[in-house]
Amino acid sequence: MAKVLTVFKYKLKILFSQKSFLVTMILIPLFLTFITGYALKFEKYSEIPVAICDLDNTDYSKMIIDRIKKKEGFKIIVTNEAGAVDLVKNYKAESAFIIKNGFKDNLISGNIEGIIEQVTSPSSSSHEVIKEIIGSEIARIMLNISAADWVINEYTKLGMFSLYSGSSSGQVEKQRIWDEAWQYTDALWEPEPPMKLELKEFNNGSIVPEEDDSGKDSSGGSISLSAFGMLVAFLAFLIMFNSSWLVEEKENGTLKRIISGPDALTALFVGNILSLLFFGIVQIVIFAAICKLIFKVSIFASASSIIVLFIYLLSITGISLLISCILKTRLQLQAGAPLFAIITGFIGGCFWNITSMGGIVKTISLFTPQGLALDLLGRYGIQPSSEGFLAEAGAILSSFPAIVLILIAVITMSSGYILVKKLRY
Amino acid sequence: MRRIFVIIKNDMKLFFSDWKAVVIFLGLPFAFVSLFIFSLSPLLEGNKFIDSFDIAIVDKENSLESRMLINQFLSQAATEEDYGGEGGNVVRFVKTDESNALEMLKEDKVAGVIIIPEGFVYSMSIGENKPFQVIVNSSNLLVANFIKNYMQSYADLISASQNGIMTAYVFYSRAASEDEFYDEKYTEVITKFSLKALSRNEAFKTKEVSYIPSVTKYEYFTAALLVVFIMFGGIMGIKFTAGEKQLGISTRLNVSPITGAEFITARFITVFILSLFQFLSVIIPGWIVFKIYLRLNPVYMLAMFILTVFAVSAWAVFIAVIFPTPVAADLAGSLGTLLMAAVGGSIYPLTSLPDAVKFLSYFTINRWAVHGFMEIFSGNLTHMFFIDIAVIAIMGIVYILLSLPFFKLIQKRV
Numbered sequence: 001m002a003k004v005l006t007v008f009k010y011k012l013k014i015l016f017s018q019k020s021f022l023v024t025m026i027l028i029p030l031f032l033t034f035i036t037g038y039a040l041k042f043e044k045y046s047e048i049p050v051a052i053c054d055l056d057n058t059d060y061s062k063m064i065i066d067r068i069k070k071k072e073g074f075k076i077i078v079t080n081e082a083g084a085v086d087l088v089k090n091y092k093a094e095s096a097f098i099i100k101n102g103f104k105d106n107l108i109s110g111n112i113e114g115i116i117e118q119v120t121s122p123s124s125s126s127h128e129v130i131k132e133i134i135g136s137e138i139a140r141i142m143l144n145i146s147a148a149d150w151v152i153n154e155y156t157k158l159g160m161f162s163l164y165s166g167s168s169s170g171q172v173e174k175q176r177i178w179d180e181a182w183q184y185t186d187a188l189w190e191p192e193p194p195m196k197l198e199l200k201e202f203n204n205g206s207i208v209p210e211e212d213d214s215g216k217d218s219s220g221g222s223i224s225l226s227a228f229g230m231l232v233a234f235l236a237f238l239i240m241f242n243s244s245w246l247v248e249e250k251e252n253g254t255l256k257r258i259i260s261g262p263d264a265l266t267a268l269f270v271g272n273i274l275s276l277l278f279f280g281i282v283q284i285v286i287f288a289a290i291c292k293l294i295f296k297v298s299i300f301a302s303a304s305s306i307i308v309l310f311i312y313l314l315s316i317t318g319i320s321l322l323i324s325c326i327l328k329t330r331l332q333l334q335a336g337a338p339l340f341a342i343i344t345g346f347i348g349g350c351f352w353n354i355t356s357m358g359g360i361v362k363t364i365s366l367f368t369p370q371g372l373a374l375d376l377l378g379r380y381g382i383q384p385s386s387e388g389f390l391a392e393a394g395a396i397l398s399s400f401p402a403i404v405l406i407l408i409a410v411i412t413m414s415s416g417y418i419l420v421k422k423l424r425y
Numbered sequence: 426m427r428r429i430f431v432i433i434k435n436d437m438k439l440f441f442s443d444w445k446a447v448v449i450f451l452g453l454p455f456a457f458v459s460l461f462i463f464s465l466s467p468l469l470e471g472n473k474f475i476d477s478f479d480i481a482i483v484d485k486e487n488s489l490e491s492r493m494l495i496n497q498f499l500s501q502a503a504t505e506e507d508y509g510g511e512g513g514n515v516v517r518f519v520k521t522d523e524s525n526a527l528e529m530l531k532e533d534k535v536a537g538v539i540i541i542p543e544g545f546v547y548s549m550s551i552g553e554n555k556p557f558q559v560i561v562n563s564s565n566l567l568v569a570n571f572i573k574n575y576m577q578s579y580a581d582l583i584s585a586s587q588n589g590i591m592t593a594y595v596f597y598s599r600a601a602s603e604d605e606f607y608d609e610k611y612t613e614v615i616t617k618f619s620l621k622a623l624s625r626n627e628a629f630k631t632k633e634v635s636y637i638p639s640v641t642k643y644e645y646f647t648a649a650l651l652v653v654f655i656m657f658g659g660i661m662g663i664k665f666t667a668g669e670k671q672l673g674i675s676t677r678l679n680v681s682p683i684t685g686a687e688f689i690t691a692r693f694i695t696v697f698i699l700s701l702f703q704f705l706s707v708i709i710p711g712w713i714v715f716k717i718y719l720r721l722n723p724v725y726m727l728a729m730f731i732l733t734v735f736a737v738s739a740w741a742v743f744i745a746v747i748f749p750t751p752v753a754a755d756l757a758g759s760l761g762t763l764l765m766a767a768v769g770g771s772i773y774p775l776t777s778l779p780d781a782v783k784f785l786s787y788f789t790i791n792r793w794a795v796h797g798f799m800e801i802f803s804g805n806l807t808h809m810f811f812i813d814i815a816v817i818a819i820m821g822i823v824y825i826l827l828s829l830p831f832f833k834l835i836q837k838r839v
């Protein structure tokens with residue numbers, strides 16, 4: 001035991017002497033968490049931003065904009081034409097609508113083709129529906145105009161304006177009746193339109209009449225999964241990069257002496273494993289603390305995440321040990337370790353939202369320790385559980401990914417130990 | 426000249442001596458492009474604001490008119506037959522009965538249910554207007570509001586037509602008579618105003634805009650990862666340099682007749698050759714499997730490639746000289762590549778990144794190189810291509826200039 005503690009202390013001193021490396025291993029995953037979390041956020045919006053530009057500046061165009069602004073679920077951004085297009089290009093608005101100059105005149109004359117330009121991006125899938133929603137407001141004005149036009153036409157046929165023929169007061173009278181018909185049609189929308197919807201909500205297992213949702217905010221998507229992804233990826237990086245002790249002992253020739261000593265190899269192995277585990281735990285704690293501070297994300301929202309991360313640390317430590325046993329030089333390890341960690345991190349899904357994916361990508365990810373860990377974290381680590389800690393721990397430890405990770409840890413550590421012990425000089 | 430050739434030959438021998446590493450070096454890039462296409466295409470193609478969802482539609486009336494009305498919905502959106510296809514619509518309608526629809530809503534298989542009541546069409550024709558039911562899941566407020574607005578827009582079309590008809594009736598009755606309106610004008614007015622309401626979409630002219638040139642998702646990720654793997658190729662230069670420092674070879678090289686310029690030239694050429702291998706290992710399978718567009722004048726492709734390798738090599742040299750130890754330089758190279766890839770838009774599309782990161786991307790090689798390759802794959806070069814090339818070239822020169830003082834410092838120490 002004393003030998004183990006000596007190795008443990010000595011190894012920790014070496015590990016923690018690389019302060020710049022430790023700081024880098026915390027800062028870079030944090031920065032990537034920020035990027036990944038932002039890139040992968042989904043449905044954290046409670047409103048869909050739509051840009052509108054009014055080049056017509058008439059009462060009709062203002063009417064359209066005012067009515068659209070009242071629709072729940074949309075954030076209407078009134079801006080200029082270039083600004084509206086930029087918002088769509090930069091994916092800050094789902095769609096932009098540019099009310100062209102002459103909008104009112106063209107509506108009144110019936111020449112409506114292309115009076116509103118809809119600007120959309122190739123990835124927009126809801127622009128047709130938004131067009132329908134805005135189209136219904138256009139239809140309201142169109143029908144007001146059509147009804148007024150129809151009244152004037154019929155009144156003319158019925159000779160209602162024959163008394164005014166040839167005089168300007170005839171035009172005045174026509175305009176008066178036109179306006180009256182227009183206003184009458186528009187007034188029929190108050191207090192409520194003729195065609196109504198019966199709105200109901202499905203809430204807590206039952207269907208109830210619609211409630212006032214105006215105070216509710218459905219936003220608040222977390223970046224927990226991104227934080228887990230980065231943490232898992234960089235833990236592998238950290239552990240593999242610092243597993244060179246075995247290779248160094250081989251290179252220095254001190255391994256021969258260690259093998260020949262009683263229990264020395266066991267103490268060396270256990271001491272180094274414990275130091276790597278401790279080092280990994282320190283990184284997890286610092287990363288979690290900074291995540292909580294900056295992103296207000298708790299890595300330990302569920303205590304289960306501690307179990308998962310610990311099992312993952314064990315498996316990664318075992319893999320790095322085995323790799324150290326196989327490789328011949330420290331240079332090979334330190335050249336290959338970062339690449340191996342990054343590649344398996346990508347395959348394992350550390351850089352995207354692997355829990356929402358299925359199919360072959362998800363299946364392939366489960367062939368990496370990162371993928372197995374993220375699968376467990378996605379299932380148990382995001383939300384606190386209503387079950388007790390022991391029950392949850394039992395569920396985790398009996399799950400397939402956890403069993404595989406534990407087996408990886410056991411097999412790789414044992415194999416590494418046996419391989420080294422079998423070395424003959 | 427001979428000395429340069431000797432160093433290059435030696436580096437190539439070292440590289441090809443490990444056949445496993447060579448296989449990974451050449452095979453991995455294309456595998457990664459494929460992986461990225463499958464995993465990250467949704468970021469490129471998917472809607473950032475709202476995911477697609479299903480609405481169950483129940484027709485309790487089941488008349489010809491009600492079916493025509495439902496077809497109006499279906500013609501605007503995707504149907505269940507389109508599920509899983511590339512319809513690109515946010516809404517899919519699923520026709521079913523009421524109990525199944527409510528069950529699907531409870532199980533979260535649909536985001537909403539629309540129920541057309543019995544006698545709906547007749548009630549509309551007499552102005553009674555039985556409302557149709559819209560049931561949404563309140564747990565997803567964004568989608569719930571979206572469905573409500575969408576259904577309200579259809580209800581508003583009906584209201585607009587009916588209000589027009591009502592106005593026609595009221596004003597005609599004043600001038601003539603109600604009976605005359607119903608006998609002579611009613612049918613005409615219904616048809617006219619209904620068609621008018623349905624023609625509202627003629628008012629819209631749609632235009633697509635994007636900061637990304639017109640490329641397929643295959644071409645996008647090929648361009649994005651091509652640059653990343655050219656950068657990894659550049660790191661090979663750091664690895665060779667790091668290895669030589671570690672083994673004391675660089676000290677021996679310093680006392681040999683080889684000059685610093687010859688050494689750097691040889692290293693550049695080595696990196697260029699390795700990057701070319703990696704470049705071809707992505708482009709050729711991409712052309713065969715993903716049909717990426719390569720019909721543009723190859724001079725542009727070559728120019729883009731050479732300048733990217735130049736900038737990457739210059740960056741690699743900069744990293745190699747500023748970091749105190751070979752191991753640190755190697756690590757900085759790997760992590761730096763990963764960071765540049767993330768910030769520069771090689772992993773996640775630039776449009777999905779925060780504004781601050783988009784600003785930082787201007788300082789990465791990736792942003793300009795990826796855009797340049799996409800211009801080539803789009804088959805439609807604009808002035809932006811030449812800006813991309815110029816910026817990459819300038820970046821390379823800046824990195825070399827920044828490296829020189831550090832390189833002289835190292836030589837003085839030795």
